[in-house]
Amino acid sequence: MIDAFFWLVLPIALLEGARIARFEFKGGERALSHTLAFGALEFALLAGCAAAASPLAFVALAAGRIVVGWKREGRTFGPGLLKSTLVAAAMLVLMLVGGVDSFVDLAGADLGAAVRLAVVLLICAACLVAIMPVQVADEQRETLVAPLAFIAFARVAIPLGREEPWFALLVPIVAATTSLVCALWLLSAGRRANHFEPAALVSELILCERGVVLSFVLLGLASGERLAGVGALLEWGAGALALLALEASLRRRPLPKPMAFFALAMTVSLPGTVGFIAEDLLAHGLLELRPWLAAAFVGVSAINAAALYLALAHIIADCGESTEAEPRPSFMMLTAAGLSLLFGLVPQPFVTTATAAEGVLTQAAHLAARLGT
């Protein structure tokens, strides 16, 4: 299915691949060709998942991704395996019990209520596992923005969930709660910064911030409102760029403080960056639908920004006065910052793609609802 949603996911897959390659390369234990190969494999597998039309192909690609991850790291990553298992289970239920061979047929498939509920719950559970921060020690094994779970959510859970009356209410509430929990965890980490090694604080910051970003994506996608849906898809891309920029800047020593602050600006959706467009659309969309949800969204945004700044301030204070000259920003950092500014100042192409992608997802949902009734 080479549709608008695929084109939207492609840059995210590219960023995930780039992150893997960077992580492997910085580890210094592999040749450049191997790191590039692992990055390319991650990109290809995720792109394949985004393009996959059949649940079987999706399961095969997800299994392939686990094998590649195992080969790369020498062990399986527990939370990753759990997410993939939940998504694979949902796909298998869809295929074996529901008799759906292609996502295109989801709209016309005669699924029983129990099957539909089971599939949606499994995928939502995978998304929740993806959102909640893992152990600090596992931070670098975690994905950037959980592409697999959210592709499954967009392709399957949204069309099926539209027929469930609880879906558009309960899932956003859960997403808002998880975003608040992640923001509070970040705040707590920032306030108890003297309990951490600086590297552990960086990991905690990235993990919690990732949780907040993904919660916002889930919130917008599940809300069923057009602007919020487009905003959520933009937030997915913007969040990936911001997290990559945070990671690329905060792990360097001596700390490139200007770039760390710019990464912070990207994360808190400073106007001029693409995050601002996403936040603007999400807030507008949620307000049209449920004002209290919009209020929760902006409230969590405020807590998150303050907590992020606090944690960053501690990281900078921990670094102390360095006699070394500040390093030049890395290529990854500059690329992420440049893309965020470019899409933030000239957002129309990105917004058009996200609107089309949202249209693809909701058309399937509308068709499913019509045929279901």
Add this chain to the structure above:
Amino acid sequence: MEALVFALSSAPLLHVLTLLTLLLPASGSLVLILLHVSGIRPPERWVAVVSGTTVSAAAVAGLLLALLTMLRPTREFDEVLWTMYRIDGYHLDVSIFVDPLSAMLTALGAAVIPVLCRYSGRYLHNEPGYLRFFVLVGVAATGFFWFVLGGSVDMAFFGWELLGLSSALLVAFFWERSETVMASGRVFATYRVADIALLGGVVLLHHYAGNSSWATVLGVGELEHKLQLGAYPATILGLAFLMAAIGKSAQFPVTGYVLRAMEGPTPSSALFYGTLSIHAGVYLLLRVEPLVAHAPIVRVAVVTIGLLTAFTASLSARVRADAKGALALSAAAQTGLMLVEIGLGWTQLAQWHLLAHGLLRLAQFLRSPSWLQDAEARRSDLGGGAYRAGFHVEQLLPVRVREVLYAAALSRFGLDSLIDRAFTRPLARIAHVVSTPRPRLRESASGARIAVRRPAEPRAPAAIAIPTASAKEQQR
């Protein structure tokens, strides 16, 4: 002559001037950033020249824009420059709106920013963050011009955020000191609450009016449009904008953050807490005054907040021992009075008050490093003798009452601790409780448990001798 005025105030020329005003400061910062990123370390002189030239050129363009707009018959210039994005019926336009109010503020910014650049070029000589300072001044100038010239609340929000972020980063200018970084965190958190309030206002304005353009929703002479909003939406919107103004203009009860903001270098304190940023909230309320006029509750709230700020901040300024702190609190007190004027409907007075106050504070802040020297010089010019503090209104009060007030003012009426007790600590406690299922946080990145590096022991507060009014009088 009329033909000349017509030609000069034509839309294409104003369009070009607008673009120059809005984009030149950012272009200067961009050049400096690119030099830094490419590893080139330009000498201080060149940094100051690049920044000064672009900012001054923008200031001249801004002044011309303000002047030529005032020559137009309508004394307004409202134009959509381009549409950033469009989804179905929803769109975000980059637009500008110049009227006498924004022209006045543009003139203030145009007068202040180049002076400040010139001053900073020498003041920050040999500072490691020299280039960073000028980059951030460019960002602040960009933010300010976008804020005052933006044709909609969306555009104003764009400038508002840039102004806030550059301000917080300049507070953290000496970022090798942890106290400075923490102080900037407090400033940023306060600004963020104000940002969220303004964002709420933007979203609500779109919701209620379907448009956020100043000219069509709130603009001068558009009374029918304004009235369509109704009293309830006007009240909700007015309160959102008031909350934003409280945060940005350091009003009651968050006035205390300006003292933390004094950790930054003097030029940045002058720029943000003497002139531009502290007046941003006042400008916002002046801009939405048509809304305030239709919301009696908001009017009362504006006057009350203004009076409380004027009272608490002016007394707190009186007992400050440092020049910059006293100036910052005095500036907050004056902006409180401006709020009172707005609440009472005296908008013209508030505008002129803002202009005069901005210029005066700039001069005072920039002279503050040599305050003692100036005071001594002034005293010797007046023939020497004992220093006279002058007359203050509270001297009319009984000594006992004055002592109580001064003692309360020393702790800024307990407002900072009240905010901590009411919001910061409960939130931190909730965060702590929520994060208890996450015990592995105390592990290092490698997974091994590590010892607490710096035990978080509360520091004993330093003993402070509280000067009472009678003690001061005895000293005299």
